[in-house]
Amino acid sequence: MSRVINIAPITRIEGHASIAIKLDAKGNVADSKVHYQSLRGFEKFIEGKPAEEVPRIVNRICGICPWHHHTASNKAVDLCFGVTVTPAGRKLRELMQIISHGEDKILNFFFLAAPDFVMGPDADYGVRNVIGVAKAAPELATKAVQMRYKAKMILEKFSGKAIHPHAAVAGGFCKPLLEAERQEFLPQIRELLDFSLFTLGFAKAEVFPKYLDAVKVLGVINTGFIGTVDEQGALNVFGGNLRIMKPDGTFVEFDPQNYTDYIGEAVTPFSYGKYPYAKCWNEGFSLDIDNPKGIYRANCLARINVADKMATPRAQAELEEFRAAFGRPAQLTLLYHWARLIEDVYAYERAIELLEDPEITDTNVRAKVEPKAGRGVGCVEAPRGTLIHDYSTDDKGLITRANLIVGTTHNLGPIHMSVHQAARALIKDGEVNEGILNKIEMAVRAYDP
Amino acid sequence: MAVKVAEEWLNACSGCEISIVDLGERLLAVLDLVEFVHIPVLLDHKYYGQLGEGKHINIPEATVGIISGSIRNHEHLEVAEEMRRKCQIIIALGTCATHGGIPALANSYRNQEILDRYYHTETTDKVDEYPSEGIPHLLDSVYALDEKIKVDIYLPGCAPHPDQVFAALAGLLAGELPKLPDRSVCDQCPTVREGKGQVKQLRRFLEAPHYGAPDEPIDKMRCLLEQGFLCMGSVTKAGCGGDKIVPRCIAARVPCRGCYGPVQHDGNQLLQMLNALASNGIDIHSLPDYVSLLRFSGAHKLLRPGHKQKEA
Ligand code: SF4
Ligand code: SF4
Numbered sequence: 001m002s003r004v005i006n007i008a009p010i011t012r013i014e015g016h017a018s019i020a021i022k023l024d025a026k027g028n029v030a031d032s033k034v035h036y037q038s039l040r041g042f043e044k045f046i047e048g049k050p051a052e053e054v055p056r057i058v059n060r061i062c063g064i065c066p067w068h069h070h071t072a073s074n075k076a077v078d079l080c081f082g083v084t085v086t087p088a089g090r091k092l093r094e095l096m097q098i099i100s101h102g103e104d105k106i107l108n109f110f111f112l113a114a115p116d117f118v119m120g121p122d123a124d125y126g127v128r129n130v131i132g133v134a135k136a137a138p139e140l141a142t143k144a145v146q147m148r149y150k151a152k153m154i155l156e157k158f159s160g161k162a163i164h165p166h167a168a169v170a171g172g173f174c175k176p177l178l179e180a181e182r183q184e185f186l187p188q189i190r191e192l193l194d195f196s197l198f199t200l201g202f203a204k205a206e207v208f209p210k211y212l213d214a215v216k217v218l219g220v221i222n223t224g225f226i227g228t229v230d231e232q233g234a235l236n237v238f239g240g241n242l243r244i245m246k247p248d249g250t251f252v253e254f255d256p257q258n259y260t261d262y263i264g265e266a267v268t269p270f271s272y273g274k275y276p277y278a279k280c281w282n283e284g285f286s287l288d289i290d291n292p293k294g295i296y297r298a299n300c301l302a303r304i305n306v307a308d309k310m311a312t313p314r315a316q317a318e319l320e321e322f323r324a325a326f327g328r329p330a331q332l333t334l335l336y337h338w339a340r341l342i343e344d345v346y347a348y349e350r351a352i353e354l355l356e357d358p359e360i361t362d363t364n365v366r367a368k369v370e371p372k373a374g375r376g377v378g379c380v381e382a383p384r385g386t387l388i389h390d391y392s393t394d395d396k397g398l399i400t401r402a403n404l405i406v407g408t409t410h411n412l413g414p415i416h417m418s419v420h421q422a423a424r425a426l427i428k429d430g431e432v433n434e435g436i437l438n439k440i441e442m443a444v445r446a447y448d449p
Numbered sequence: 450m451a452v453k454v455a456e457e458w459l460n461a462c463s464g465c466e467i468s469i470v471d472l473g474e475r476l477l478a479v480l481d482l483v484e485f486v487h488i489p490v491l492l493d494h495k496y497y498g499q500l501g502e503g504k505h506i507n508i509p510e511a512t513v514g515i516i517s518g519s520i521r522n523h524e525h526l527e528v529a530e531e532m533r534r535k536c537q538i539i540i541a542l543g544t545c546a547t548h549g550g551i552p553a554l555a556n557s558y559r560n561q562e563i564l565d566r567y568y569h570t571e572t573t574d575k576v577d578e579y580p581s582e583g584i585p586h587l588l589d590s591v592y593a594l595d596e597k598i599k600v601d602i603y604l605p606g607c608a609p610h611p612d613q614v615f616a617a618l619a620g621l622l623a624g625e626l627p628k629l630p631d632r633s634v635c636d637q638c639p640t641v642r643e644g645k646g647q648v649k650q651l652r653r654f655l656e657a658p659h660y661g662a663p664d665e666p667i668d669k670m671r672c673l674l675e676q677g678f679l680c681m682g683s684v685t686k687a688g689c690g691g692d693k694i695v696p697r698c699i700a701a702r703v704p705c706r707g708c709y710g711p712v713q714h715d716g717n718q719l720l721q722m723l724n725a726l727a728s729n730g731i732d733i734h735s736l737p738d739y740v741s742l743l744r745f746s747g748a749h750k751l752l753r754p755g756h757k758q759k760e761a
Contacts, residue, residue, distance in 0.1 A: 039564075041567055063463040134480060148473075161698070264572055274573060363663050366657050398737065
């Protein structure tokens with residue numbers, strides 16, 4: 001007798017999705033699908049809006065990574081209006097974005113992912129959560145909560161809103177950073193850097209070794225990758241060129257303005273979400289895990305794979321250790337967690353560099369802007385992957401057309417494949433329990449969607 | 450005994466949930482006093498039973514049910530109704546839940562127009578049919594919660610400030626029904642108002658407002674509306690500054706866009722703002738688009754298809 005298992009909703013992730021696993025008469029996996037259930041239509045309803053307002057609208061695409069949408073959107077608007085952002089404005093945007101990158105990783109690791117590792121995937125759902133973690137490791141949990149709060153409060157204190165910011169504006173930033181603020185934030189960011197190093201050390205000593213078996217089998221697929229690098233080929237989340245890497249490690253590099261030559265989006269019958277794929281490989285699109293076509297992954301592991309190096313010293317040392325162990329490109333899905341913590345170190349090292357830069361307190365933060373007709377592609381790396389905001393404006397500076405590809409979208413195909421791989425490997429002869437189903441979800445959570 | 454709480458997100462961005470997580474250390478205190486029985490962002494409780502064998506959406510009973518996001522599709526509706534059945538008190542958390550929020554901008558269009566655009570961008574492969582398998586169908590419109598279920602407490606904000614989320618939870622634990630006072634963002638704004646501004650035409654926010662030296666305190670800055678910038682403080686519910694009170698956009702010298710929704714629950718930010726502009730002597734035809742005045746509150750049938758740019 002065939003049956004369908006509904007994992008709904010997928011929990012401890014940011015989005016709205018469910019998994020349906022079809023078992024055949026013998027109780028083995030015949031098919032599995034990840035359904036993405038939300039469709040809001042930002043591409044449509046920002047039409048006609050003044051472009052400078054759009055960075056304050058599209059930040060509502062995601063409440064976890066609003067800074068990244070805000071930044072990508074502002075970049076697109078700058079390009080439409082042909083304005084060059086002042087250097088200080090640019091640095092303040094990057095500072096806020098990178099601090100936000102860091103706090104997101106704390107959230108992901110401790111609140112969303114840690115319960116699987118600290119409590120174990122087979123623990124009852126009643127304890128397999130952040131509350132369970134807080135009881136099992138109260139000092140660690142308190143510290144994580146404090147650190148994240150600290151990062152969020154820097155964002156709020158300086159820029160008004162931590163969630164759904166409005167502080168980046170066409171031409172730059174809404175106000176300068178005062179010297180007193182710089183002196184206040186620097187020690188706090190140094191503390192956050194220490195915590196990121198502690199977290200990575202803790203994970204390497206206590207968490208990853210215990211689960212190395214799981215890492216080697218859960219959600220394993222072979223794909224390409226996408227990410228952003230600077231002129232030196234170092235990982236950069238604020239901007240630069242895009243690289244799309246093949247599973248064999250070769251890659252193409254291009255200006256995000258030309259993304260339509262490299263990326264296509266497929267539509268499936270079972271999901272509102274679209275499925276970006278590497279059009280530039282000229283092989284089409286297929287989600288078949290035995291014969292995938294056009295599939296690449298985004299987010300931290302992808303960024304670390306496509307980059308030649310990290311731009312900051314401690315993160316670089318961590319990358320070297322990681323590469324020595326797992327090679328380039330590293331394919332194992334659960335390594336996303338490791339890569340995420342390396343990026344966390346980078347985020348705070350970079351934040352310190354920015355705060356120590358004398359230019360960051362320059363008061364010329366905003367260039368004057370005139371609305372006009374144009375087109376611009378704004379691209380940044382959000383924690384969940386490459387964000388692409390592509391707008392056109394009319395001569396009044398109103399939006400005439402928009403195309404958005406958001407971070408998690410790049411990973412929808414890979415998540416689908418990882419879930420299928422995990423389900424096929426774990427469900428045999430109709431044997432299903434909560435632990436098994438949660439392990440299948442772990443293959444989703446690695447992508448931090 | 451800890452109070453049982455269930456939480457759900459519908460047509461939501463998760464910002465409201467992040468506001469709960471952003472309580473900082475207060476979160477740990479809250480987690481001691483409440484027992485979450487269902488909250489997808491943190492807890493693995495499933496709708497169809499832990500082994501996915503059930504047929505209907507099932508959420509455990511709870512004293513308090515918190516819901517963020519609006520109602521956009523059939524599954525949202527089912528979940529909202531199940532929450533209403535299982536929870537004694539329903540809190541609408543965030544402006545999506547109370548007034549539709551930003552996603553209700555979609556109400557200016559028919560679903561077909563939205564789908565047509567989304568599945569026909571320059572990067573999207575041509576398709577014969579739009580997706581429909583195993584995914585909930587869209588309702589005809591984006592609905593605020595109280596258009597479909599009874600709501601007991603409204604906590605607007607996009608996102609609601611964590612201080613307010615905490616105050617509401619602490620109030621509930623003490624047995625009080627929290628309510629935000631009907632005051633406006635302007636009531637809590639410290640900028641200098643001189644009565645009427647001299648400006649007849651609105652200025653788009655393409656240049657910085659005047660405020661003297663960078664370290665000049667905010668209470669020395671002239672009101673942004675009087676400087677000629679569209680600022681929706683007078684038609685927007687107060688509270689976004691949390692315990693520190695100063696409105697959050699104004700603190701960054703950026704005009705308010707109305708994210709806490711209307712001052713009174715059933716207010717209409719568009720009509721009220723047009724009034725406010727007119728009474729400040731500002732020509733309402735200088736607004737680049739009217740729909741944006743309902744940017745956060747387009748549910749309750751205020752935005753409708755055809756109700757697009759410049760058609761207020
Ligand atoms: S009210 Fe704002 S923060 Fe809350 S779900 Fe809606 S868009 Fe997100
Ligand atoms: S000032 Fe207005 S738009 Fe800004 S956070 Fe407050 S209510 Fe929202």
